[in-house]
Amino acid sequence: MKKEIKVWAITLIACWLWAPIQTMAQQDSLSSTTLREVVVTATKFSKNVSETGKVLTIIDEEQLSRSAGKDLAQLLNEQVGLVINGANSNPAKDKSVFLRGAAGKYTLILIDGVPVNDPSGIDGAFDLRLLSIDQVARIEILKGSQSTLYGTDAMAGVINIITKKKGEKPFTGTGTVSYGSFNTFRANAGVSGGTDKFDYQVGYTRLQTDGLSEAKEPNDNADFDKDGFDQNALQINVGIKPSEKFSVRPFLRLNDFNGGYDMGAFADDTDAFYEARTLNYGANAEYHFRKGSLNVMYANNKTTRSFVSMFGGPDEYDGRFNHGEVFGNVNVTDHVQLLGGLSYQHVKMMATNATVENPTAGMTSPYVSLFVNNLNGFSVEAGGRFVNHSVYGNNFTYSINPSYLIRNRVKVFANYGTGFKVPTLTQLYGPFGANEDLQPEESVSAEAGVHLVSADKRWDVRTTWFNRKIENVIIYTTGYINQDKLNDYGVEVETTYNLNKLTLTGFYAYVDGEMTTQTGSGSETKANDLLRRPKHSVGLNIGYRATDRLFASVNFKTFSRRNDLFFDFNTFTNNPVVLDAYQLLDVYVEYAVLDGRVKIFGDFRNLLNHEYYEVYGYNTQPINLSLGVRATF
Numbered sequence: 001m002k003k004e005i006k007v008w009a010i011t012l013i014a015c016w017l018w019a020p021i022q023t024m025a026q027q028d029s030l031s032s033t034t035l036r037e038v039v040v041t042a043t044k045f046s047k048n049v050s051e052t053g054k055v056l057t058i059i060d061e062e063q064l065s066r067s068a069g070k071d072l073a074q075l076l077n078e079q080v081g082l083v084i085n086g087a088n089s090n091p092a093k094d095k096s097v098f099l100r101g102a103a104g105k106y107t108l109i110l111i112d113g114v115p116v117n118d119p120s121g122i123d124g125a126f127d128l129r130l131l132s133i134d135q136v137a138r139i140e141i142l143k144g145s146q147s148t149l150y151g152t153d154a155m156a157g158v159i160n161i162i163t164k165k166k167g168e169k170p171f172t173g174t175g176t177v178s179y180g181s182f183n184t185f186r187a188n189a190g191v192s193g194g195t196d197k198f199d200y201q202v203g204y205t206r207l208q209t210d211g212l213s214e215a216k217e218p219n220d221n222a223d224f225d226k227d228g229f230d231q232n233a234l235q236i237n238v239g240i241k242p243s244e245k246f247s248v249r250p251f252l253r254l255n256d257f258n259g260g261y262d263m264g265a266f267a268d269d270t271d272a273f274y275e276a277r278t279l280n281y282g283a284n285a286e287y288h289f290r291k292g293s294l295n296v297m298y299a300n301n302k303t304t305r306s307f308v309s310m311f312g313g314p315d316e317y318d319g320r321f322n323h324g325e326v327f328g329n330v331n332v333t334d335h336v337q338l339l340g341g342l343s344y345q346h347v348k349m350m351a352t353n354a355t356v357e358n359p360t361a362g363m364t365s366p367y368v369s370l371f372v373n374n375l376n377g378f379s380v381e382a383g384g385r386f387v388n389h390s391v392y393g394n395n396f397t398y399s400i401n402p403s404y405l406i407r408n409r410v411k412v413f414a415n416y417g418t419g420f421k422v423p424t425l426t427q428l429y430g431p432f433g434a435n436e437d438l439q440p441e442e443s444v445s446a447e448a449g450v451h452l453v454s455a456d457k458r459w460d461v462r463t464t465w466f467n468r469k470i471e472n473v474i475i476y477t478t479g480y481i482n483q484d485k486l487n488d489y490g491v492e493v494e495t496t497y498n499l500n501k502l503t504l505t506g507f508y509a510y511v512d513g514e515m516t517t518q519t520g521s522g523s524e525t526k527a528n529d530l531l532r533r534p535k536h537s538v539g540l541n542i543g544y545r546a547t548d549r550l551f552a553s554v555n556f557k558t559f560s561r562r563n564d565l566f567f568d569f570n571t572f573t574n575n576p577v578v579l580d581a582y583q584l585l586d587v588y589v590e591y592a593v594l595d596g597r598v599k600i601f602g603d604f605r606n607l608l609n610h611e612y613y614e615v616y617g618y619n620t621q622p623i624n625l626s627l628g629v630r631a632t633f
Contacts, residue, residue: 035453041140041160045329051379053403053413055464059139068176069603069626072133080494080507085532088620090214092229092259095128098533101488101511102156110160114299119347120319124424130255130278132205132233134188138162145445147419148383148399151365155419155443165237166199167192178628184209199239207231215262216619224268229259250283265566265617272309292330299323318350337371349425359429362390377405392439395420411451419443433479443470461495488513503543510536529563536560549592558583564616582612598631
């Protein structure tokens, strides 16, 4: 324990003493949003960050281009307040999103502003392995309850993954080839282009790896097989613009993912493998008029998964998710805007063993928000959403987000809002413990903070306090019931400092909480274990552009001790365990040739060769590397 306290003390002192005296050029591990940046996820239409009180983290195109040796989970795992459990385990292992300590089911994943969902899963969460990082142009991470604008699942926040669109020229070709540890090969090829009336982007990614054993060998004599995977991903984006005011953008995404897995912690399974495929298609249309715009979205997401193990199979899961939405914004005055919309979602689970064959559910929800923009420095958003669900009935959610801008350099903000998550089809109608009387999980969230940019715009710091309370938490006992209450809270501090060719970015995040369980004699409150989620996490990144051609960065992260549960197959009980703190040191190097059209890169990860667990009994990656070439022509 004393050793851990010493490590944390040294890390925190380094973070705060280093920040004021170092520098900032390009960010790799942290991308805090400056007050001047324009974003779309916070309000569903373009808005300057200075005019919204919401907390955003931006991963831009430059940062994504320097992540060619990583996958999407590893990149997200480097952001403040966001832990992707399994990001550094066997590459084929499933990933869990923990935003500000919340379970993955409370964070909504969007692709180009449209929700994605897997109705066949227990929690309905989207599988991050089914999206290739090579097809992403920008990521906006919006924290805090966002159910007013985005509906169900957005209780902890929203991650909007914005895909690559048109090129600046009539034809542009791109390609990336890399090879690295675990016999990992990645190849990506894309073409894009555009004219005044038409644009296109087509991308294909091939990724394959031998991986390592998903389960940790219990002793040095064990010889577990490797659990590799292969992935093929295709993306097509087309833009049609018959006039200056109107545009429509159809899209198609196909992802095929196959890999091996193991029976459990410290338990090999040489016969286990799975297949997963997602087909996502639809279109977004936008019409601009003099004082606003009108948007129409439609997307169909089909996910199929199949598992085979030593116990038999295949166990098959098939889910269909349809999302349709129309919304518009209008400038009422120079300082007042109004947003209104209506969304409809329909989910279906193809299951003959459910209590209802091939169960479905639908949800209709109108919403409205009023914005006051920079009225003598004051801005505020206030809105509400009414929800009609085909199974449980109705509920209502609302939010208010005031902020005050001082001399265009200091923003003081506060957010308060309610959120909800609807019960999934598995919980309502699945073959085990189904309960059609389940009610939605509901939350109340609050946050407050300050965002400061120095006069010379070299230094940027944001501090945020947050608290999230969730009631009617759905748990499984002898069946699914609404029972627990959660109360999680924490603090995030993130900073950047820039001087010429050198960059420093850093963050510190703290999260803790309580869990209340209803019992026969009343209720019992205890510490929320926040399984596999660290109370403390720190990140530091130094980026240095030595010349116009050479760039290098060093990234250091440390995570505190975490609690976990180990299932004992002999006694069929869950036993608590403590996962040790760990540190990761990564280095990225990039060298440009041929006028910057070709870049040679190396990504070196876990250079400390630290042994640790993300999940007890499962392997994590030792020191590993990836070398490659990225070209544009």
